[in-house]
Amino acid sequence: MNDGTPNRFDAAQLHRQIVGILSAWGMPPEPAAATATVMVETDLSGIDSHGVSMLMLYEKLLSEDRLRLDAVPRVVRDAPAFAVVDAGAGLGHPAGLFAMDLAVRKAAASGIGAVAVGNSHHLGALGYYVRSAAQRGLIALMTTTTRTPVVAALGGTTPILGTNPIAFAAPRMAGGELVVDMSTSVVAMNKVKAYALSGRDLPAGWVSDRAGSTITDASLAYSLLTTQEATISPLGGPSTETGGHKGFGLSLMVHVLSASISGAALPLHDGPSDDLGHFVLVIDPGSVAEGGAPAGYVDELVHLMTRDEPGVVLPGEPETEARASRSRDGIPLPESLLEHLRAICGRAGTDMILTPLG
Amino acid sequence: MNDGTPNRFDAAQLHRQIVGILSAWGMPPEPAAATATVMVETDLSGIDSHGVSMLMLYEKLLSEDRLRLDAVPRVVRDAPAFAVVDAGAGLGHPAGLFAMDLAVRKAAASGIGAVAVGNSHHLGALGYYVRSAAQRGLIALMTTTTRTPVVAALGGTTPILGTNPIAFAAPRMAGGELVVDMSTSVVAMNKVKAYALSGRDLPAGWVSDRAGSTITDASLAYSLLTTQEATISPLGGPSTETGGHKGFGLSLMVHVLSASISGAALPLHDGPSDDLGHFVLVIDPGSVAEGGAPAGYVDELVHLMTRDEPGVVLPGEPETEARASRSRDGIPLPESLLEHLRAICGRAGTDMILTPLG
Numbered sequence: 001m002n003d004g005t006p007n008r009f010d011a012a013q014l015h016r017q018i019v020g021i022l023s024a025w026g027m028p029p030e031p032a033a034a035t036a037t038v039m040v041e042t043d044l045s046g047i048d049s050h051g052v053s054m055l056m057l058y059e060k061l062l063s064e065d066r067l068r069l070d071a072v073p074r075v076v077r078d079a080p081a082f083a084v085v086d087a088g089a090g091l092g093h094p095a096g097l098f099a100m101d102l103a104v105r106k107a108a109a110s111g112i113g114a115v116a117v118g119n120s121h122h123l124g125a126l127g128y129y130v131r132s133a134a135q136r137g138l139i140a141l142m143t144t145t146t147r148t149p150v151v152a153a154l155g156g157t158t159p160i161l162g163t164n165p166i167a168f169a170a171p172r173m174a175g176g177e178l179v180v181d182m183s184t185s186v187v188a189m190n191k192v193k194a195y196a197l198s199g200r201d202l203p204a205g206w207v208s209d210r211a212g213s214t215i216t217d218a219s220l221a222y223s224l225l226t227t228q229e230a231t232i233s234p235l236g237g238p239s240t241e242t243g244g245h246k247g248f249g250l251s252l253m254v255h256v257l258s259a260s261i262s263g264a265a266l267p268l269h270d271g272p273s274d275d276l277g278h279f280v281l282v283i284d285p286g287s288v289a290e291g292g293a294p295a296g297y298v299d300e301l302v303h304l305m306t307r308d309e310p311g312v313v314l315p316g317e318p319e320t321e322a323r324a325s326r327s328r329d330g331i332p333l334p335e336s337l338l339e340h341l342r343a344i345c346g347r348a349g350t351d352m353i354l355t356p357l358g
Numbered sequence: 359m360n361d362g363t364p365n366r367f368d369a370a371q372l373h374r375q376i377v378g379i380l381s382a383w384g385m386p387p388e389p390a391a392a393t394a395t396v397m398v399e400t401d402l403s404g405i406d407s408h409g410v411s412m413l414m415l416y417e418k419l420l421s422e423d424r425l426r427l428d429a430v431p432r433v434v435r436d437a438p439a440f441a442v443v444d445a446g447a448g449l450g451h452p453a454g455l456f457a458m459d460l461a462v463r464k465a466a467a468s469g470i471g472a473v474a475v476g477n478s479h480h481l482g483a484l485g486y487y488v489r490s491a492a493q494r495g496l497i498a499l500m501t502t503t504t505r506t507p508v509v510a511a512l513g514g515t516t517p518i519l520g521t522n523p524i525a526f527a528a529p530r531m532a533g534g535e536l537v538v539d540m541s542t543s544v545v546a547m548n549k550v551k552a553y554a555l556s557g558r559d560l561p562a563g564w565v566s567d568r569a570g571s572t573i574t575d576a577s578l579a580y581s582l583l584t585t586q587e588a589t590i591s592p593l594g595g596p597s598t599e600t601g602g603h604k605g606f607g608l609s610l611m612v613h614v615l616s617a618s619i620s621g622a623a624l625p626l627h628d629g630p631s632d633d634l635g636h637f638v639l640v641i642d643p644g645s646v647a648e649g650g651a652p653a654g655y656v657d658e659l660v661h662l663m664t665r666d667e668p669g670v671v672l673p674g675e676p677e678t679e680a681r682a683s684r685s686r687d688g689i690p691l692p693e694s695l696l697e698h699l700r701a702i703c704g705r706a707g708t709d710m711i712l713t714p715l716g
Contacts, residue, residue, distance in 0.1 A: 021522060025388070031359075042713065053378045057581060066711065073476070077471075077647065079469025079645040079646055079647075080438065080439065080467070080468040080469060080644070081438065081439035081468035081469050081470050081471075082468065082469025082470045082642075082645055082646055083469075083646065084646045084647065104500055104649075109438070110437060110438040110439035110440065110468055111437025111438060111439050111440025111441075112437075112439050112440045112470070112471075112472045113439075113470075114469070114470045114641065121421075139614070139615070139618075139619075141611075149429075151385035152667075153663035153664070153667060153670040153699075154662075154670065154671060155669035155670040155671050156663065156666075156667030156669060156670045157662075157668060159666070160662055160663050161663075166608075168607070168611040168614075168615075170614045172617065175609065178610065178614065179606035180608070180610065180611050182603075182604040182607055182608075183602075183604075186600065186601045187601070203599055205600070207378055209692065215525050235594055235604050235605070236544070236593055236594060236601070236605075237594060237595075237600065241561050242544065242561065242563070242595065243544045243545070243593045243594070243601075243605075245540075245671070245673065246540040246541075246542075246593050247593070247594075247601075248673065249526070249538035249540055249673040250524075250538070250540075250608075251540050252536065252538065252659075252672075252673060253499075253526040255659065255660070256497070256528045256536065256652075256655075256656060257526075257704055259367060259655070260497075260528065260643070260651075260652040260656055261497075261641070261643050261647050261651075261652050262654040263651060263655070265499060266655070266658055266659060266662060268662060272645070279452035281470075281639070283440065283472065283519070283619070284437075284440075285618070285619050287435075287440055288435035288441065288442045288474070288619065289435065289437070289442065289619050289621070293619075293621060294614075294618040295617050297614075297617070297618040297624070298614055299622070299627070300624055301610075301613060301614070301618075301624060304624060304625055304626060305511035305514065305516075306511070306514075306516055307378070308514075308516060308622070309510075309514030309515070309516060311513035311514060311515065312511040312513040312514045313512060313513050313603070314610075315606065315607040315610060317602065340664055341401070344629075356534070
């Protein structure tokens with residue numbers, strides 16, 4: 001199209017394209033297929049920042065010899081309901097799937113199961129993993145450290161913590177799942193980038209310079225963030241008055257859960273790989289409650305919040321709607337991204353097979 | 359004193375006073391002593407809203423025949439690493455302590471342990487419970503539902519959810535613990551009350567009326583909140599631009615974790631007791647990591663955040679400082695609270711033994 005509306009692409013074709021690239025990079029077939037599934041589902045859910053567009057980062061990590069695409073996640077410490085997994089400096093998706101699967105099995109035996117992962121890389125959007133557990137009737141919580149320091153301790157101006165997301169999912173009887181998937185910063189970095197690209201000013205309180213002053217020029221803010229000369233506020237904003245100390249506390253909680261037990265990298269570390277840490281907790285409500293009771297409870301809770309309130313948007317609802325429309329109409333990919341993918345295919349020596357839906 | 363500065367009281371004497379009242383109300387000695395310890399420690403930590411001042415609510419619940427002070431928490435469903443506890447409509451403190459102790463024992467056997475509590479009441483500040491686990495070298499997460507609906511679903515204006523707090527603690531090598539204890543609303547209700555008492559205007563975005571307009575008159579806001587004609591914003595504020603959808607998601611997560619498995623009350627329920635739900639998770643890092651490694655990790659994380667930043671205040675630090683000064687100088691109790699305590703003692707038929715420190 002020539003009007004600036006991105007062309008749309010079939011999810012199955014996009015999956016084949018990603019598998020082609022990952023395979024050309026040396027990833028074995030099984031993890032390549034699983035990783036491509038996570039990425040395509042993320043694009044289907046409308047979370048464009050964490051799907052196929054991440055291939056650019058992965059290529060960069062490969063070129064810097066930081067990423068081992070043939071790594072096999074392995075259990076290095078094991079307790080009945082808890083384990084530590086070493087991701088072998090591989091991509092985070094196979095490690096995240098391995099950890100979730102292990103936690104699910106431990107929960108089946110013990111009622112709950114948890115896994116801490118270390119020595120890992122970016123694993124996409126956490127929502128995919130926790131939703132997959134909720135689809136099996138389980139409750140799941142997941143956190144991860146992130147690679148770029150952008151959030152300062154409250155009262156400080158040095159970027160130390162990442163956007164440190166937390167995700168949670170619970171099953172529903174009515175079909176679908178309740179899915180919360182959020183960074184613990186007031187916004188994700190890619191949202192600042194989106195404001196910069198569209199020339200909009202940032203709301204006050206999102207980004208601050210090293211003197212602690214708010215920056216509303218989105219292009220300047222994004223540029224300073226990439227060089228660690230600015231910070232994104234924690235959820236709650238830059239002051240305690242608006243709850244910034246709570247977002248800071250959540251960010252710390254996510255970092256400690258994700259990295260302290262697995263021994264993943266501290267912030268500002270400068271090692272041979274990103275060494276991210278993830279944490280997965282799975283609760284099997286069926287171990288202690290009547291089958292389906294918690295799912296029915298969630299339905300009633302949702303009913304209470306929405307029965308008189310047409311304007312309420314539940315966490316996960318925008319993603320569910322995106323999945324429906326994109327499964328039907330295809331996934332929009334802007335021309336700038338397609339150009340990157342063509343170049344990646346060229347460098348990897350694999351075919352660019354993406355063709356727009358007619 | 360006559361200058362408005364509250365008199366200060368010895369912690370051990372306050373403990374005896376609370377035990378006296380709880381015993382006169384019919385609570386057996388052991389849970390009365392344990393409950394008084396949680397309350398006094400909370401006052402020592404400077405969290406005046408959740409300590410001895412809560413006796414007024416507990417008396418009201420008793421007078422309405424909603425609270426069973428002789429209840430004994432019991433395990434009603436059990437899995438190796440997970441259990442559901444029925445608090446028997448008792449006070450939340452004995453149930454919270456029972457659940458934490460059970461989760462600690464399960465974590466010792468399985469690496470992690472979790473307990474969901476139902477049929478409970480107010481249990482004070484969560485920080486006490488998670489800190490007690492961290493003092494034993496464990497990592498703990500705790501959530502609870504709360505009794506008064508004050509937070510609307512994002513996009514709605516009906517108060518449905520409580521302030522739904524979440525607490526987290528991890529051990530440190532350097533002594534002390536990292537403790538996060540926060541409501542998932544932008545502020546707690548008692549903070550609105552404090553603004554009203556001091557005649558200050560509320561910041562915009564804290565409280566909204568049923569039309570969705572912000573209320574800055576603190577007295578009006580507090581009054582409307584008590585009659586469910588206003589709402590407190592979730593953490594992140596009243597709009598998605600400032601992250602309100604994230605605080606709403608966290609609040610939902612807390613409610614589902616705390617109440618869906620134990621079958622505790624849905625919001626707006628109208629039963630014979632408050633029927634609150636709590637959730638406790640304990641992780642024993644020693645089950646899968648070198649002894650003390652996570653605590654050393656937390657120390658390094660704190661060092662990174664504070665080495666160049668004199669203004670940084672860590673979660674839990676104000677409470678640690680309050681504990682030091684109040685342990686030394688006594689706990690300040692305003693005359694208005696002392697009057698309430700005198701009246702409570704009179705109605706309960708027990709002596710008011712509190713005497714100010716000289």
